[in-house]
Amino acid sequence: MSRYQQLVNESSNNSQQQQQQQQKEQQCQRLPQSPSxxxxxxxxxxxxxxxxxxxxxxxxxxxxxxxxxxxxxxxxxxxxxxxxxxxxxxxxxxxxxxxxxxxxxxxxxxxxxxxxxxxxxxxxx
CATH class of the missing domain: 1.20.1280 (Monooxygenase)
Structure with a gap:
């Protein structure tokens, strides 16, 4: 595998990890609200x-x-x-x-x- 291909794979993995991290943060922000x-x-x-x-x-x-x-x-x-x-x-x-x-x-x-x-x-x- 060429160096270019490794960089592309790493950048796509990093973007996927960032998206997953953002989703987790959004879920944490949606704390269950107390009943009305x-x-x-x-x-x-x-x-x-x-x-x-x-x-x-x-x-x-x-x-x-x-x-x-x-x-x-x-x-x-x-x-x-x-x-x-x-x-x-x-x-x-x-x-x-x-x-x-x-x-x-x-x-x-x-x-x-x-x-x-x-x-x-x-x-x-």
Missing amino acids: VGYHLYLYREQLARRNVEYMRLSKAKYFITETLLAKTVRNLKGATVDELKTVNNQIVFKHKLRHQIHRLRTLKSLGYRNPNPNMESTEL
């Missing part, structure tokens, strides 16, 4: 319709919905009234309560409770 608020609302309603509610899933869906809607609301606070600010504050407090509830459910689950109800009596001493 509508999808989480659907999951929330599905959990409510079940006979045996999974409280952890229910709380997580509620938290995600609250967090997403709160983020959208906070972006548009420039001309907000006092009542709207109070509502946003209440939503932030609700979000913190949900976070605490999810943490409590995880703790109860690690203690051996199956599907613990967040409204059950406190286990703190």
Whole structure:
């Protein structure tokens, strides 16, 4: 094989490798997006319709919905009234309560409770 033919083969291999590398980079850039608020609302309603509610899933869906809607609301606070600010504050407090509830459910689950109800009596001493 001549030197010219080797150079041609190497250049075609390099271009193929570059194309493959670009395709891999594009696939990495297409990271799976988190589900939309509508999808989480659907999951929330599905959990409510079940006979045996999974409280952890229910709380997580509620938290995600609250967090997403709160983020959208906070972006548009420039001309907000006092009542709207109070509502946003209440939503932030609700979000913190949900976070605490999810943490409590995880703790109860690690203690051996199956599907613990967040409204059950406190286990703190």
